[in-house]
Amino acid sequence: MAEMIKGNHAISEAAIRYGARLYAGYPITPSTEIMEYLSWRMPEVGGTFVQAESELAGINMVIGGAACGVRSFTASSGPGISLKQEGITQLYDEELAAVIINVVRYGNGIGTLYTAQCDYLRETRGGGNGDYRAIVLCPESIQEAVELVGLAFDLADKYRTVAVLMTEGALGQMMEPCTLPDFIETKRAPWGFDGKYSYKKVGIFDRDSMKEAVLMNEKHNAIKANEQRWEDENLEDADYVFVAFGLPGRSTKGAVKKLQEEGNKVGFIRPITAWPFPEEAFKKINPNVKGLITVEANATGQLVEDVALTVKKVLRADIPVYSLPYVYGIPAMKTIKADYKKIVDGEIKEVF
């Protein structure tokens, strides 16, 4: 039965039910309720909760838990996620499965407390040093966030990689009806440390980067082939296709519906995986489409880059790609509709 629950609490409870047994982190708005909830909930299920001295320490505790094969995770926002990047690239490099919750807040540096999507490029391009990509899942509702927490742990285990739940400040703070999953049986990954050296490792100085590069590309290609997820509507018949994720994606869906009712031929793609980017969805788009429009909560337009690259790759045509970057917050349907009119009237120019 669906119950009203706050986004950050729902994410925390879902992680427990999907078998997470180590959380380590450091408080930062708007993600703090996750660790507050887990501070009492994790001990109830016999798991480990550590309030770390910093995000650096927190992510490294996650590395320790993950190395022992335990479902381990952390959450943060803004500059806290910046500090965790060192550990995230290390998790990837050691092929450890772990989940990172980024409750995105707006801004560079210390930033602000506004809800936003300004970390899109960082999350989808890895974020730390090196060449890696993490799986990035972006929910539009609390119910979807709960489901994606489970998916994040499953995919992290399946590919021995890092999965990021890229949610937004507002989704963490708001309440919605939500059905929580049943408890799964917790078990350790077979490759986790047990003290007996059961799982042999390649020594630090015996690694072969050339071979590892081939394996890394194979892993990325497998994820791209198998794990694209999205929601779409009316792509085959659209003059304009909107692309938006998360809460702005939800708003865009509403705007598209209104525009359709008013006789406009519009459709939408809402990426659920930001990486792998849902290229498959673009195969359905009307070849005579007049333009694609991204709706984003950042200042510079980030998602638009992936949309333009995908148009080039999949549609192989010079179709204008527009961006509506609303800086922070959740754009209202009427704002999106009004800006759509400006695009159609040529008042807003394409980015690509």
Added chain:
Amino acid sequence: MAKARKIPKIIEKPSSFCPGCGHGIAIRLIAECLEELGQDENIIFGIGVGCSSLLGGVLETDRLHCLHGRASAVCTGMKRVSPENIVISYQGDGDAYSIGLSETTNAAYRNENITVITVNNTNFGMTGGQMSSTTLQGQKTTTSPNGRDCSITGSPIKFPELVAQQFNVAYVARGSVTSPAKINKLKGYIKNALEAQINGEGYSVVEILSPCPTNWGMTPLQAFEKIDNEIVKEFPIGEFKKREGK
């Protein structure tokens, strides 16, 4: 006739440390203690970045190469989820006390039930002998070419003393590798530290004064003498916090 010491089972390969380096002795002692305590098939290492990393090539055990300075945090995660395993962090002074001072100190502050072994050679060995937080006043390094000036760089940090005085921990000691007698004593310290962990008494740390002849520009013998004549004056050896009832 001298009695040959048995090579512990978990030592897989000879080490690749420079001649006269103290790391090899430290690792050998840890391996001997683990075997004698019956823990050599129940051990996970968090390895620091530096010459300490070479431990990874010597021992056949579960081990994770941690980011520079973060081993105490990684070991915290390991020990919390696997309390039945013995967890040791093995780090240099730069790793544990410079870049990792926060993680190292906070693990002691929380009294994590782990054992931290720091190899103090008063410089960053792996990267060519730069100044570290334990470099002595006047000591020449590649980033203190005129000798360390403590009035602008701070004075050598004494982590064991800090922990023993300030925090509620189980066991703290500093040893040296410069003579068989001192090596035997150091082995006793390491054993105490591990026993403290096995018995769930809490945090233990053993700092090891260790020669780095390569970066000190000395022969191994000169390096040993430097420790005995100079370094122990700044970093006295002994137990700073004994186990309760021991």
